[in-house]
Amino acid sequence: MSDDSYTVLVVDDDEDVVDLFESWLSDHYTVKTATDGEDALAELEGVDVALLDRRLPTCSGDHVAAEIDRRDGDCMTAIVSGVEPDTDIVHVSCGEYLVKPIDESELLDTVDRLRQRARYDDRLAECANLAAKRGALEASQPQAKLERDPEYVDLCRQITKLRTELDDLTREFDAEDFRAAFETPDFRGGSRIQQVGWLS
Known part of the structure; x- marks a missing residue:
């Protein structure tokens, strides 16, 4: 890169x-x-x-x-x-x-991995902030009303887009990155349980 x-x-x-x-x-x-x-x-x-x-x-x-x-x-x-x-x-x-x-490839790979992590962290924080806003709206407004509100619809669209980007970024991680398999958080309130195994 x-x-x-x-x-x-x-x-x-x-x-x-x-x-x-x-x-x-x-x-x-x-x-x-x-x-x-x-x-x-x-x-x-x-x-x-x-x-x-x-x-x-x-x-x-x-x-x-x-x-x-x-x-x-x-x-x-x-x-x-x-x-x-x-x-x-x-x-x-x-x-x-x-x-x-x-060697050169190890140095370049390290910088690239750190770049990917930074992108993931930024997107994750942004997604979490938007999800918190959506949660506050959903706790205080009727769902039928929200679904007709263009601001709410756009908020949901942004969250979906960010979740897709997060999933894409995690696919680029390798065994040297976090040395563990993990999955993008749900952000809808549902629990996701994943067995994590250390990679050799």
Whole structure:
């Protein structure tokens, strides 16, 4: 997927790694770079995905990830580090954890997965908000009256469209994404029970 309106921030204290990742990503995305934590924080404006090393001068990648999470819920974060993960990553704000060395396809696939997750999260939040409005209307107005109201009909149409988009997005997820099968919520008040199995 190529989209130069999408911005990826590469942060690593090794300039060779920064240059390599930038060369892999620049044909697909707009790329910003930084070699320490403070510079990374200064470059966050307009960033969609941040790729962070954990060991950085001035402040750690973990700190940068936490600050991204605090400032901007729309920016997705991946740790790309030579440090093997331990249980401490439970407290790190990241959607992916990659251990270097990694290759070009792994890096590009990671950014693409984070993009898909962000799209899914945005659509899910929008759908949930619209569903709450529909629920409030249905609790206070007779159904026959609502079905004649063009605003209500349009609201239902928007929810249906978003649910279709959510279903389409989940079909694009793979085993590396969430490592679990899941289904788009019903949003009609009906319960959906699905057995979830971890994929090997």
